[in-house]
Amino acid sequence: MDRRIGVHVSIAGGIDRGIERAIELGCSTVQMFSHNPRGWGLGSRKQEEIVRFKALKKTYDIFPVFIHTSYLINLATSSHELLRKSVAMVIEELNIADQIDAEYVILHTGSASGDDPRSARGRAIGTLKRIADAGRWKAGLLLENTAGERGDVTSRIHDLAEIMEQVPQGLIAGICLDTCHAFAAGYDISTGKGIDALAREISGKCGRDALRLVHLNDAKKPLGSGVDRHEHIGEGMIGKKSFRLFVKHAFFSRIPLVLETPKITVDDDRRNLSTVRKLTGKGGF
Numbered sequence: 001m002d003r004r005i006g007v008h009v010s011i012a013g014g015i016d017r018g019i020e021r022a023i024e025l026g027c028s029t030v031q032m033f034s035h036n037p038r039g040w041g042l043g044s045r046k047q048e049e050i051v052r053f054k055a056l057k058k059t060y061d062i063f064p065v066f067i068h069t070s071y072l073i074n075l076a077t078s079s080h081e082l083l084r085k086s087v088a089m090v091i092e093e094l095n096i097a098d099q100i101d102a103e104y105v106i107l108h109t110g111s112a113s114g115d116d117p118r119s120a121r122g123r124a125i126g127t128l129k130r131i132a133d134a135g136r137w138k139a140g141l142l143l144e145n146t147a148g149e150r151g152d153v154t155s156r157i158h159d160l161a162e163i164m165e166q167v168p169q170g171l172i173a174g175i176c177l178d179t180c181h182a183f184a185a186g187y188d189i190s191t192g193k194g195i196d197a198l199a200r201e202i203s204g205k206c207g208r209d210a211l212r213l214v215h216l217n218d219a220k221k222p223l224g225s226g227v228d229r230h231e232h233i234g235e236g237m238i239g240k241k242s243f244r245l246f247v248k249h250a251f252f253s254r255i256p257l258v259l260e261t262p263k264i265t266v267d268d269d270r271r272n273l274s275t276v277r278k279l280t281g282k283g284g285f
């Protein structure tokens with residue numbers, strides 16, 4: 001089967017418009033927010049939007065569909081109020097995913113914000129256990145590696161593995177690897193050796209089938225910067241040659257790719273998608 005390639009799309013005008021945008025770009029997978037990611041409001045989805053979304057997904061075989069959770073969520077926080085709101089929101093994101101037949105929900109686990117990262121990670125694990133106890137969902141949660149900014153508790157692969165191990169099975173389906181975040185956190189994927197090492201680390205610590213999605217983003221800042229700034233594919237510090245090695249590497253070559261590259265107009269998406277299709281060995285549009 002062909003490699004699944006997609007972009008993060010806007011849902012302005014409705015979630016059905018989101019999947020329609022992906023179809024217009026020739027994508028076979030897609031990621032979107034289910035509501036404004038910088039607010040606690042969940043918005044509302046009309047029944048007709050949901051019906052149209054599911055019909056488009058089926059007709060055009062858009063798979064998997066990824067919901068990216070709100071940036072406000074922090075499962076590692078020591079604030080009771082923030083924790084309560086975060087738990088409620090993760091549960092709602094999972095409910096929405098099931099409503100629209102989305103396969104996965106992507107989560108940045110949280111940040112210690114001044115606290116000891118180890119105990120903050122422990123708190124995140126406890127919180128995820130509570131969520132696992134609160135229900136059963138068809139959609140699986142994917143933990144995303146983060147860029148290693150201050151207070152970050154999930155920038156290393158073994159951090160993600162530790163969380164996956166300790167949360168009862170059924171809630172967490174695996175991980176999402178963001179190439180920009182990995183590079184910012186010090187994983188040198190600009191070389192074949194570095195790509196190999198990362199593949200081995202993921203497979204060894206999280207399991208061979210744990211990786212379900214790659215966020216393919218170039219990085220504006222150098223290796224180990226700890227700064228989360230995405231760049232167009234091939235125009236950043238990782239570079240085109242390295243991305244070609246990465247997408248063709250045996251371990252990564254079957255994993256869906258979703259771009260979260262800078263976007264001013266839809267032409268930016270067209271250009272990055274065309275670059276990635278060429279890198280993966282498929283014709284550009």
Ligand SMILES: [Zn+2]
Pocket residue numbers: 144178215260
């Ligand atoms: Zn990402």
Ligand SMILES: [Zn+2]
Pocket residue numbers: 178180181228229230
């Ligand atoms: Zn990022």
